[in-house]
Amino acid sequence: MTNISLEAPEAVRGQPYPGAPDNWKRFFTFSTDHKVIGIQYIVTSFFFFLIGGTLSMIMRGELITPDADLVDRTVYNALFTMHGSIMLFMWTFPVLVGLGNYLVPLMIGARDMAFPRLNAVSFWMVPVVGILMLASFLVPGGPSQSGWWAYPPVSLQNPTGNLLNGQVLWILAVAISGVSSIMGGVNFVTTIFKMRAPGMTWFRTPAFVWSVLGAQLIQLYGLPALTGGAVMLLLDITIGTSFFAPERGGNPILYQHFFWFYSHPAVYVMVLPAFGIFSEVLPVHARKPLFGYRVIAASSILITVVSGAVWVHHMFASATPGWMRILFMVTSMLVAIPSGIKVFGWVATIWGGKIRFTTPMLFALGGISNWLFAGITGIFLASVPIDIHVNNTYFVVGHFHYVLYGAIVMGIYAAIYHWFPKMTGRMYYEGLGKLHFALTYLGTALTFLPMHPAGLMGMPRRVASYDLEFAYWNVLASIGGFLLGLSTLPFILNMVSAWIRGEKVGNNPWRAYGLEWLTSSPPTVENFEETPVVVSGPYGYGRNQPLVGNIPNPGLTQFPESLTQQQTS
Amino acid sequence: MTAERANPSGELRNAQDVEANVRQHQEHDAASNSKFGFIVFLLSESVIFLSFFTGYIVYKTTTLDWYPPGVTGLETRDPFINTLVLVSSSFVIYVAERYLHDKKLWGFRLFLLITMAMGSYFLFGQAVEWRSLPFSYQSGLFGGTFFLLTGFHGLHVLTGILLQTLMLGRSFIPGNYDNGYFGVEATSLFWHFVDVIWIVLYTLIYVWQ
Ligand code: HEM
Numbered sequence: 001m002t003n004i005s006l007e008a009p010e011a012v013r014g015q016p017y018p019g020a021p022d023n024w025k026r027f028f029t030f031s032t033d034h035k036v037i038g039i040q041y042i043v044t045s046f047f048f049f050l051i052g053g054t055l056s057m058i059m060r061g062e063l064i065t066p067d068a069d070l071v072d073r074t075v076y077n078a079l080f081t082m083h084g085s086i087m088l089f090m091w092t093f094p095v096l097v098g099l100g101n102y103l104v105p106l107m108i109g110a111r112d113m114a115f116p117r118l119n120a121v122s123f124w125m126v127p128v129v130g131i132l133m134l135a136s137f138l139v140p141g142g143p144s145q146s147g148w149w150a151y152p153p154v155s156l157q158n159p160t161g162n163l164l165n166g167q168v169l170w171i172l173a174v175a176i177s178g179v180s181s182i183m184g185g186v187n188f189v190t191t192i193f194k195m196r197a198p199g200m201t202w203f204r205t206p207a208f209v210w211s212v213l214g215a216q217l218i219q220l221y222g223l224p225a226l227t228g229g230a231v232m233l234l235l236d237i238t239i240g241t242s243f244f245a246p247e248r249g250g251n252p253i254l255y256q257h258f259f260w261f262y263s264h265p266a267v268y269v270m271v272l273p274a275f276g277i278f279s280e281v282l283p284v285h286a287r288k289p290l291f292g293y294r295v296i297a298a299s300s301i302l303i304t305v306v307s308g309a310v311w312v313h314h315m316f317a318s319a320t321p322g323w324m325r326i327l328f329m330v331t332s333m334l335v336a337i338p339s340g341i342k343v344f345g346w347v348a349t350i351w352g353g354k355i356r357f358t359t360p361m362l363f364a365l366g367g368i369s370n371w372l373f374a375g376i377t378g379i380f381l382a383s384v385p386i387d388i389h390v391n392n393t394y395f396v397v398g399h400f401h402y403v404l405y406g407a408i409v410m411g412i413y414a415a416i417y418h419w420f421p422k423m424t425g426r427m428y429y430e431g432l433g434k435l436h437f438a439l440t441y442l443g444t445a446l447t448f449l450p451m452h453p454a455g456l457m458g459m460p461r462r463v464a465s466y467d468l469e470f471a472y473w474n475v476l477a478s479i480g481g482f483l484l485g486l487s488t489l490p491f492i493l494n495m496v497s498a499w500i501r502g503e504k505v506g507n508n509p510w511r512a513y514g515l516e517w518l519t520s521s522p523p524t525v526e527n528f529e530e531t532p533v534v535v536s537g538p539y540g541y542g543r544n545q546p547l548v549g550n551i552p553n554p555g556l557t558q559f560p561e562s563l564t565q566q567q568t569s
Numbered sequence: 570m571t572a573e574r575a576n577p578s579g580e581l582r583n584a585q586d587v588e589a590n591v592r593q594h595q596e597h598d599a600a601s602n603s604k605f606g607f608i609v610f611l612l613s614e615s616v617i618f619l620s621f622f623t624g625y626i627v628y629k630t631t632t633l634d635w636y637p638p639g640v641t642g643l644e645t646r647d648p649f650i651n652t653l654v655l656v657s658s659s660f661v662i663y664v665a666e667r668y669l670h671d672k673k674l675w676g677f678r679l680f681l682l683i684t685m686a687m688g689s690y691f692l693f694g695q696a697v698e699w700r701s702l703p704f705s706y707q708s709g710l711f712g713g714t715f716f717l718l719t720g721f722h723g724l725h726v727l728t729g730i731l732l733q734t735l736m737l738g739r740s741f742i743p744g745n746y747d748n749g750y751f752g753v754e755a756t757s758l759f760w761h762f763v764d765v766i767w768i769v770l771y772t773l774i775y776v777w778q
């Protein structure tokens with residue numbers, strides 16, 4: 001382990017990893033190459049995105065009329081539980097881990113993650129989790145019906161009397177996904193701390209890497225709490241302990257604390273990488289340095305810390321004492337500050353820039369605008385009096401889908417388009433990409449905006465039928481939902497056809513800064529022929545200074561001859 | 570961090586310099602990554618215990634009938650002896666590590682064996698205690714948390730002993746520990762961790778009655 005040679009052996013140059021099949025088959029092997037694993041994560045999770053999306057189509061189909069005519073109550077409960085769980089545990093978390101896996105080692109000039117085998121094991125647990133979740137459709141009694149929160153006492157009920165029921169499968173799945181994520185967190189944190197290329201100081205590290213670091217630190221401090229709570233819940237269901245069972249003296253509110261201590265910061269596990277993506281995409285396509293880069297980078301860590309101290313805002317309505325409500329209302333509002341700083345930085349970045357409206361740029365701008373809107377409704381929800389009013393209404397559903405779909409999913413799309421040429425060496429089709437963006441942006445607005453007025457009028461969430469007065473808004477939301485379903489078609493078409501025969505575009509088609517653009521597309525097994533030695537900060541647009549001292553970057557025409565000069569930032 | 574140390578000014582001198590920097594940088598990292606990662610893992614692991622401890626404190630301070638009927642508290646004498654054995658085994662494994670450091674394999678094996686014996690004694694003592702208790706994990710929150718905490722910790726002790734067995738076995742592969750012995754360091758770190766957790770646990774459950 002101690003003797004790592006500087007050069008990849010000749011034999012493996014140009015191959016994805018030693019002894020690998022160098023065609024599509026390598027994505028079905030136990031590969032330890034972070035790039036293969038990254039793509040495995042992304043593709044697997046997209047498969048589950050489609051499943052979660054199908055479930056939401058059925059829900060929106062049900063909700064297009066006020067009566068429960070398409071599916072009955074219990075089925076509807078199972079639908080939103082599985083939709084939420086699959087979307088979070090099987091799509092958003094894994095796809096972001098996949099992007100991080102692919103990009104972080106390239107961006108910091110490392111040859112791989114710190115623990116490549118552990119990395120592969122973390123990935124292969126994801127399909128296991130997915131199978132466990134889907135298997136719950138087959139056991140007697142069907143999937144869990146207690147929502148993705150799995151609040152006791154509802155989650156403790158076991159009407160079938162079977163030990164192997166949907167709820168137990170759900171908990172096992174969540175626990176395994178937790179183990180996989182904690183191992184991933186150890187891997188990411190070690191990689192980012194220990195494997196940055198020579199010369200890459202903390203403030204020369206790209207904003208995306210900072211945001212991944214923040215997100216993974218949350219996994220490490222938050223997930224174990226949820227895992228602890230899940231173990232206690234499982235014991236309550238299976239062997240009859242009474243931790244959370246109120247009729248046997250247990251304390252269900254304690255479960256809520258365990259759950260939200262993780263699940264609030266978990267929002268930032270998902271949204272921080274999206275922020276990181278915005279911070280990478282905007283400078284490239286506006287040809288300007290990231291404004292306030294240091295502050296943006298540090299605010300990722302600030303968010304990591306503060307978001308660990310706000311979880312009780314999810315429990316304002318659950319008999320929380322007054323002083324606690326006020327305390328957590330204030331801390332919740334504090335998170336708005338670092339988030340606001342980021343938005344300010346992004347706006348200043350594109351201000352006066354030479355903006356290219358490419359598909360990734362459109363998705364980034366769309367995502368930021370949606371995040372702004374979601375942030376405003378979020379402030380509403382963080383203030384106790386309003387929250388007590390709209391708690392458990394469609395206002396909340398509208399708010400969090402604006403975060404999840406509007407900002408995070410759009411950020412993910414931005415990342416996939418932006419780094420597609422790096423991953424495949426080919427360019428996606430711009431026309432299809434723009435169509436995809438238009439459908440997604442309109443679909444998001446049409447689906448989730450109407451949920452806000454419906455919620456303010458008092459429409460409760462988690463219901464299969466509703467009063468006639470909400471019908472108008474629900475019809476709109478359902479049409480929007482189907483539009484979103486439709487929007488994935490041009491995306492799939494684009495990705496598949498461009499990967500097979502898109503135009504070959506070389507190593508750095510965007511003429512971007514960043515170590516990942518210095519290597520070939522797709523990168524070879526150990527990423528860089530020569531370890532890059534970093535000599536300046538990551539967003540040098542218009543500054544005419546080289547990023548690394550030992551590898552020329554012909555894609556950047558501004559300073560080909562100055563590459564050998566000594567510069568510091 | 571390391572990056573700064575490898576290339577303090579961020580400036581380039583000449584090609585050999587760069588080459589040497591890179592080499593030193595990578596070798597240094599490869600040697601210490603595993604240790605860093607393992608410590609991060611242990612920190613994360615301790616949060617699980619922390620959440621169980623929090624639960625215990627919340628339950629104990631808010632429950633009216635804390636002890637099940639017929640139970641007044643826990644016997645502390647035998648668990649205290651157990652505690653002494655476990656805590657001192659942390660020193661024994663440290664001695665074992667020192668022997669390995671000095672390349673004295675037999676000393677290493679001997680003291681590792683003593684550690685394993687002490688750990689097993691602890692587990693045995695816990696099993697005896699569990700059998701003698703007049704309540705079960707279904708006896709309200711007291712019973713539930715007692716068995717959850719001691720059981721989860723016991724699982725860790727068992728894991729530690731298994732790791733030690735593995736390390737002992739590997740010491741018989743010739744040359745295995747010649748260039749570094751991260752496995753042993755990790756095992757020993759893990760053992761100290763299990764120890765510290767036990768001290769907190771003992772204080773919470775047995776001292777604070
Ligand atoms: C076509 C897009 C989508 C539609 C039409 C949709 C629709 C819905 C509906 C109707 C509900 C049930 C609300 C209720 O009855 O309380 C729901 C819940 C939920 N959705 Fe979505 N959704 C979509 C995409 C997403 C995405 C992309 C995510 C996450 C990344 C997501 C995460 C959730 C979560 C966490 C819940 C809560 C489940 C629970 O209460 O246990 N959704 N969604």
Ligand SMILES: [Cu+2]
Pocket residue numbers: 263264265267310311313314
């Ligand atoms: Cu929250």
